[in-house]
Amino acid sequence: MPKACFTSPWKKVKMFNPQLTDDGKLKHLLTIDGLPRDIITQILDTAESFVGVAEREVKKVPLLRGKTVCNIFFENSTRTRTTFEIAAKRLSADVINLNVSTSSQSKGETILDTIDNLTAMHADMFVVRHAQSGAAHFIARHVKPHIHVINAGDGRHAHPTQALLDVFTIRRYKPDMHNLRVALVGDILHSRVARSEIHALTTLGVPEIRVIAPKTLLPEHVEKIGVHVYHDMNAGLRDVDVVMMLRLQNERMSGALLPSAQEYFKTFGLTQEKLALAKPDAIVTHPGPMNRGIEIDSAVADGRQSVILPQVTYGIAVRMAVMSILAGNS
């Protein structure tokens, strides 16, 4: 088990951080929580260099030539899997995609047996998506020292590459992160994206983060992580620079958290009218897939303030950055 530690600036204690090597380099990317600011900045700066690669005649660089990246998706996600696949291929890696939900697990194989089998096939990097929080950590503790693990979303816990691509997009449009007012709108309760976004924005020094949601879609005591809570869109969106929409996660909801989708749209759906309360040059992000007419109106999603498609493009550059930094820290 890795023994990487870092000293928290707040408390003089050494905290165990399984994503770092003994000398503080990124070994796995499991969560944004506890990730030092200089590593986040290194990822974002490296991603800047990869943005240009996609605009060239040959959209590939040879960094991961000869390496094998395994996308293991225990939970479906076409977009995330595709962008990881494109990122790995643009780094010249060989890519294997496994949809485990439809494969060995249904025949009774355990996660670790799946990992061991892929390791025996000389995989170098695992990109893991799982419905259970902590799955990527569990795998990272198990794998051999030369293997890197990237969390592509685990339960309600974390989705670090999504948060990184979101802050990368924000930084491109609003370079001065120290002067931003950012609002996250929607299903915070079920959202690993929201958790990771809040950690990333906080680490990068964004002074004001708001969450706007009905009480039923907010975790208890959410204000303790330093965000301002609003239950009213009109108040929460006032004068913000960035509106980060979240997807209503129907598949993770149990019980009656919402009256109806129409009712939700009326109160918490982002329309041009509500967006007009934000600053005139405010940008709108969404991690996708969008529920048009539920959390976001089409006029906003396709409007001039939307940066939703640039997010997808930048997502590839950010994932290339993460993979190449990890592969270099062997």
Next chain:
Amino acid sequence: MTKTDMALPDAELLLQRLADQLRPAIHKDTALVGIHSGGVWIMERLLTMLGSNLPQGRLDVSFYRDDFGQRGLHQDTRPSQIPFEVEDRHIILIDDVFYTGRTIRAAMNELFDYGRPASISLAVLVNRGGRELPIAPQFCAHDMNLPAGLNLQLMRDAQGLFHLTLEESQDV
């Protein structure tokens, strides 16, 4: 690293000499491409000496280095910028110090991912000796023969003037 007190040539004079060598080689299809960071500094100075309307590019070869497996990704990568059509262009690659030739190999590999140039030539301030590949500069203002344990570096002061430093490398 510790400094050594070997006499070094004046980098500003070398720059003049390099510009004089390059002047007859500039044609209408020539483009200058500097390699980060010393090569870019030299390219910027050369542009003012040779004609600033030449197409110019900047390469950071971090993604093409052959020592990625040993050293990992460079901490401070910068975007490469080739804002002109590479196809059929006569490209002059510019670097400060020519040593093993591995950086130039990486730069050529990267350039070919932008297109097929008509030709590539190499201009450097100093060839310090020690090449490990069949690559050599066509334009070179100064030749030296330094042992492997020394690291020759181009520095730029606050006024933008160049000088060379020689230090003992701890890498070797």
